[in-house]
Amino acid sequence: MEGEGERKVSSALEALLDFYISAGADGWLELDPADAFALSEAPRTAAPPQAGRMAPAGMQPAAPAAPARQMPPQSPQPRSAPPLQPAPAHAPGAAGGGAVVPGDEVVVAAREAARSAATLDELRETLARFDGCNLKLTAKSLVFADGPADARVMFVGEAPGREEDARGLPFVGRSGQLLDRMLEAIGLARGEVYITNVVPWRPPGNRTPSPQETEICKPFVLRQIELVRPKVLVFLGGASAKALTGVQDGILRLRGRWLELPLGPDAQGATIRAMATLHPAYLLRSPVQKRYAWRDFLAIKAALDEASGS
Template identity: 55%
Template sequence: MIAASPNTPAEIAELLAFYASAGVDEALEDAPINRFAEVRPKQAERASAPAARESTPPERPASGPGPDANRAPQRPAAAPGLDASKVPDAPARSMPATAAMPDEAQALLARQMAASASTLDELRQHMAGFDGCNLKFTAKNLVFADGNPNAELMLVGEAPGRDEDLEGLPFVGRSGRLLDRMLAAIGLDRNSAYIANVIPWRPPGNRTPTPHETEICRPFIERQIELVNPKVLVNLGGPSAKTLLNTTEGILRLRGNWRTHTTASGTIIPAMPTLHPAYLLRTPAHKKLAWRDFLEVKAKLRALG
């Protein structure tokens, strides 16, 4: 919890870390500035006092800084109740490195919390109490999982959408209804499968999760897979496949080819990357490709007994 009026170095550091994890990458001043204003040196001064111009910088308009203002480091505006003298000067070109430090710290915390969970219920409690991902503060619900945790098949998508966020369950909207039909086509349903997402909180506006957000949430889904220990893993869409299979290939290259996911304990799980139901709704012609992939999954489950 961020203090209302942080004054100690620890409280200030915590506040800045929160701003960074929330995506704040620029300090703004209280008064608006017209950064498009042109600097027009006075012609009279240029004609009458050339020597003075060499030693004295030109005046800047009252409406804002000149074109070189962004090149100089500026002190960020203090938050309400924060002593401005205690806010360090921020280098103009070092914001990305500064913003990445809290993300790494939160990813480390996520790894520690995930590893300490010995059951799915404990993992869910840890995720509900984890405040290191900024997506949690804009989502309505934690979308943990749906289906049978003892199932032989586990399916993992990318992130919840609007309907999932409202209900707190994965794949309950249009994509979910299509996924139900895809499972039914190979003789399965939600009672014989376990469904989750790489990201358990809905990104605002259904935007794509950032690499930092994905990396922070990765330990939770990896531990979730390890605890469920399915015989077969299905990666629904490119982001899920890239995150859990450690690859950079596109989903159209990956799909239909068996890969493996290795858990932290060393268990190797056969994984089938396939097209996300949301993609299939936009591109119905590719449903035949997903159908082939699910037939492969059905055959693999039968072969594994």
């Protein structure tokens, strides 16, 4: 019985070894780390089986014609990372030996490109050609804006989401549906207002745009504001308010307060009345806060009525 048990164990070990070999395992697990790719590129030299290693049945190697010289063991050398190539001299923000990161030159280029557009259609085409923001590489579409160029009120969010990226329009998901109902509550239709975002491309995974990405995209939304010249500008959420006005208060302290946003140098010192309110996405998560948004929208309606009567 003892001999039969040993044969069963031996058969099981052989079967296990056959499984590992068929799966591609061809060596022992060592304690020291080794680069398998580097080792695979080294010249392969036949070596005698290691002591104590059992070869599977039917796979015993034939006796060599002459004793093979055993190579001395070599310690695997980890493959070093390739050296960083210096960035091209013309790349904006490039530093020798480092990765290319958009810098001040890209922001200046964005300002010049935005300033060159005389109409919203030209601005859209200019933005579509602009390659200075890395978000363009991962987004499906450019989410420029939605609404008439002569709208009396303009809404600015932070960045498009998944639904917006798929359709190429801002605020068309659940947040946009809530925004439409809020507009209807004060007598405004979706087609009467102009809606856009500070960042026109969806950040991957709906992450928050980085400060640098926001700075690169900001000249284009500021140019939209100058070209539309609305009577009232509404920031949807604290992020867009901070990006365009520089205020640092949280949205719960900032909302409902009237601000003055200076226009560009072509406006000769003109400003636009602006107010920050709660983002529809925040209201979906915190419905109890809708009462504050309702007060803000009533103030927006009063301001529009006042502007129409003056």
